Amino acid sequence: MKEELFVSGRAIPNIDPYLNIWHWQIPVYLFLGGLAAGLLFFAALYTLLGKEKQMPTAVKWATFLVPPALVLGLLSLFLDLKHKMFFWQLYTVIRLESPMSWGAWTLLIITPISILWSMMFLRELLEAWKGKDGKPAPMAVWSLKFLEKNQWIEQFIQWLVKYRKVLAWLMIYYGLILGIYTGILLSAFNARPLWNTSLLGPLFLVSGLSTAAATIMWMSKDHLERSTISRIDLMLIGIELFLIVHLFMGFLASSAVQIEAASLFLGGPYTVMFWVFVVFMGLILPAILETLELLGYKIPVMIPAILILFGGLVFRFVMVEAGQITRYLY
Amino acid sequence: MRYAMAIDTKKCVGCSDCVVACQTENDVPIGFCRDWIVEVMDGSYPNLEMELRSERCNHCDNAPCVRCCPTGASHIEEGGVVKVKKHRCIGCGACIQSCPYDARYSHPEGYVDKCTFCYHRLVKGEKPACVSVCPTKCMYFGDLDDENSDVSIALRNRKHKVLAPEAGTKPHIFYLI
Ligand code: SF4
Numbered sequence A: 001m002k003e004e005l006f007v008s009g010r011a012i013p014n015i016d017p018y019l020n021i022w023h024w025q026i027p028v029y030l031f032l033g034g035l036a037a038g039l040l041f042f043a044a045l046y047t048l049l050g051k052e053k054q055m056p057t058a059v060k061w062a063t064f065l066v067p068p069a070l071v072l073g074l075l076s077l078f079l080d081l082k083h084k085m086f087f088w089q090l091y092t093v094i095r096l097e098s099p100m101s102w103g104a105w106t107l108l109i110i111t112p113i114s115i116l117w118s119m120m121f122l123r124e125l126l127e128a129w130k131g132k133d134g135k136p137a138p139m140a141v142w143s144l145k146f147l148e149k150n151q152w153i154e155q156f157i158q159w160l161v162k163y164r165k166v167l168a169w170l171m172i173y174y175g176l177i178l179g180i181y182t183g184i185l186l187s188a189f190n191a192r193p194l195w196n197t198s199l200l201g202p203l204f205l206v207s208g209l210s211t212a213a214a215t216i217m218w219m220s221k222d223h224l225e226r227s228t229i230s231r232i233d234l235m236l237i238g239i240e241l242f243l244i245v246h247l248f249m250g251f252l253a254s255s256a257v258q259i260e261a262a263s264l265f266l267g268g269p270y271t272v273m274f275w276v277f278v279v280f281m282g283l284i285l286p287a288i289l290e291t292l293e294l295l296g297y298k299i300p301v302m303i304p305a306i307l308i309l310f311g312g313l314v315f316r317f318v319m320v321e322a323g324q325i326t327r328y329l330y
Numbered sequence B: 001m002r003y004a005m006a007i008d009t010k011k012c013v014g015c016s017d018c019v020v021a022c023q024t025e026n027d028v029p030i031g032f033c034r035d036w037i038v039e040v041m042d043g044s045y046p047n048l049e050m051e052l053r054s055e056r057c058n059h060c061d062n063a064p065c066v067r068c069c070p071t072g073a074s075h076i077e078e079g080g081v082v083k084v085k086k087h088r089c090i091g092c093g094a095c096i097q098s099c100p101y102d103a104r105y106s107h108p109e110g111y112v113d114k115c116t117f118c119y120h121r122l123v124k125g126e127k128p129a130c131v132s133v134c135p136t137k138c139m140y141f142g143d144l145d146d147e148n149s150d151v152s153i154a155l156r157n158r159k160h161k162v163l164a165p166e167a168g169t170k171p172h173i174f175y176l177i
């Protein structure tokens, strides 16, 4: 029997709990980042395909969620920092070797882009905004008046509309970077064997796209749009399942530390969390429900959408938590 | 110049003097430490073998903690010493996640702290505090490029190992076995 004991150091109570340095903030940040990346991607994709009319939720309405998601994401990243007053140091250098650095810069670029994008549809949103009594909401009336008075805003928006394809290309590009980044942030750490696999980038990207698809489905009132997105989502779920199987095949064929990491999910403490909440409830069950709905059964679209979003969130929590307890020594 | 340390696991008695010396020398807050003792029991009864190791940052050549730092707070000083600039550190924890030896901790003031090989002593030509207090004189410190330094001689004469070489970090704390 092999035994390893500590007589000091790790027995000092203030350090060990602190080594699990990342708590809820990081998974929330990764979740919101992935969601925002996916929403921008779909909006840009359907704009470039010339399907703005057929896919109004994907192109317009869902993108109003992006700026708040990104701001909340950045806020939770900020809450995670322990030396908060020095936050600005992030933006004094670009360190390409550090995923955290280019993630921070990507967010700095993509947040204004997403704000510009939703500005284009502001007037339409305000015009459609009705109070409970069916009359235009007072807030909307006031804002529209404000727009009337400030013609330059209107002109700026016209200018944006003219160049929206450029914005769309930027959104595809930075959206994909952001989506992949949420996985690479973790996979760059060789010291945490569970994270140290290049599959994590694509896996987080696809999962982010799937949560975005679920959101669009949930918001959409158009049957055709819903079924298009639902088909795409089914495909994304398929890819996700495939990547997950490969993830574990890769671990089990790898070194001792990675086999140990995989065992956390194969009989270890995270087994139920992962296979029941993430894989079954977050992927397989919504896929079944979506298929039934496409076949014509009446299923409120809210149910698969919530399951996917919840599964995506739990997935990030599990990966961040479990990854931190995998290590090389003791 | 390349600083390194060799620690004799056959001589170390696990007294923790190095731990206390470091805490005192570097004002490490109570409840934290930059070096620690690990006692490893190996084998099966009655054929047991024990190894005592004083561990700390390995001042790796291929340091993942420096690579992943978004601000450049973690950096490499002359002689390969890995240090943290506390006024650049934002406390993101990336470097803590990236270290296979768990050699870093979050200081109560928010920045990340770790062993510096007592850099402030090295520039004065002194040895790190842990090395100079060790009652069994089991630690050898010096410049690997100088073949007459304590550490070069120790490594030349004894079998040695590093911890978790498979992590690929090229650590520079050697254990004489
Ligand atoms: S031991 Fe850890 S903290 Fe020290 S240089 Fe290597 S990776 Fe960095």
Ligand code: SF4
Binding pocket: B068, B069, B070, B071, B072, B073, B074, B084, B088, B089, B090, B091, B092, B093, B094, B095, B096, B111, B112
């Ligand atoms: S905690 Fe500080 S030293 Fe470590 S990676 Fe973040 S900014 Fe760099």
